Amino acid sequence: MAQQNQAELVKSLVDAGVHFGHRVSRWNPKMEPYIHGKRNMIHIIDVRETVKGLLRARRFLQNIVAGGKDILFVGTKRQARHPLEEEAKRCGMHYVAERWLGGTLTNFRTIRARLNRLEELEKLWSTGQIETYSKKMKATLQREMTKIKTNLEGIRKMERMPGAMFIVDTRREHIAVKEARKLGVPTVALIDTDSDPDQIDLPIPGNDDAMRAVEIILHDLADAIIEGKQGRTADKGEDAAGQQRRRSARSQFRAEEGGAPAPAEPGVAPIENPGIEPAVAAPAGEPVAAAQA
Numbered sequence: 001m002a003q004q005n006q007a008e009l010v011k012s013l014v015d016a017g018v019h020f021g022h023r024v025s026r027w028n029p030k031m032e033p034y035i036h037g038k039r040n041m042i043h044i045i046d047v048r049e050t051v052k053g054l055l056r057a058r059r060f061l062q063n064i065v066a067g068g069k070d071i072l073f074v075g076t077k078r079q080a081r082h083p084l085e086e087e088a089k090r091c092g093m094h095y096v097a098e099r100w101l102g103g104t105l106t107n108f109r110t111i112r113a114r115l116n117r118l119e120e121l122e123k124l125w126s127t128g129q130i131e132t133y134s135k136k137m138k139a140t141l142q143r144e145m146t147k148i149k150t151n152l153e154g155i156r157k158m159e160r161m162p163g164a165m166f167i168v169d170t171r172r173e174h175i176a177v178k179e180a181r182k183l184g185v186p187t188v189a190l191i192d193t194d195s196d197p198d199q200i201d202l203p204i205p206g207n208d209d210a211m212r213a214v215e216i217i218l219h220d221l222a223d224a225i226i227e228g229k230q231g232r233t234a235d236k237g238e239d240a241a242g243q244q245r246r247r248s249a250r251s252q253f254r255a256e257e258g259g260a261p262a263p264a265e266p267g268v269a270p271i272e273n274p275g276i277e278p279a280v281a282a283p284a285g286e287p288v289a290a291a292q293a
Helices: 002-015 029-034 047-066 078-090 108-127 135-155 174-183 211-256 288-292
Strands: 020-023 035-039 042-045 071-074 094-096 164-168 187-191 202-205
Touching (some): 002 047, 029 035, 029 047, 047 071, 047 164, 047 187, 078 094, 108 135, 164 211, 174 187, 187 211
Parallel strands (some): 071 094, 071 164, 187 202
Antiparallel strands (some): 020 042, 035 042
């Protein structure tokens, strides 16, 4: 079944044109291991490498999400903007689809301040307090709110650094790549023949200009993230059930022993009484030796 799904994935990727790279004159020599050949002066990407990178990215992102961390999707080019926003919302992750503001990660405190400002502005409209302002001030505040919302809506709920980033077109998003590398955030990226794979922790070689190919890869990764979130929920359920079972066993033991203390931990030998009489508590202000005498 898995082989059949993989064969269908390969066919859909080829039909979408994921194997078409850029012109030979624009290539990055570091992409040579991922290139199958060239045709009509255009490099052809090895689809086997694309699928291999996609499967590795699936497992990696799934494990990251199952561990309790979030993924940040980044893709501001026209071909990727709409599908990236849709798939990020579908799997409940953060995204930047309009414009990467410099310092989004490295100066996150300032970004949070702008998001707090957005909440203040929205509160003016929700409470009706905006009607107390002049028409000119109302238009100014409306423009400010729209601008902040357009740029930062996708990371509005991001309270901490993401566990990993998925990037479409690393040449265009080079600032995001640099910030992620500076902070040690792992990066997964769809890279074309003109990109540098050394800048990315887990590259997926493929055509980053084909809208359908970008959609397929984003959809596949979003499915993996959803599976990881389900594993995260299952782990929490198992932990809660295990704690409940441990508490129940302890309560049952105490009930059977009539309130006796719990048994020693496994592997720890119980301390036997060597025949010494129990110590007598010393009255306040007297030394212990005097009390025992």
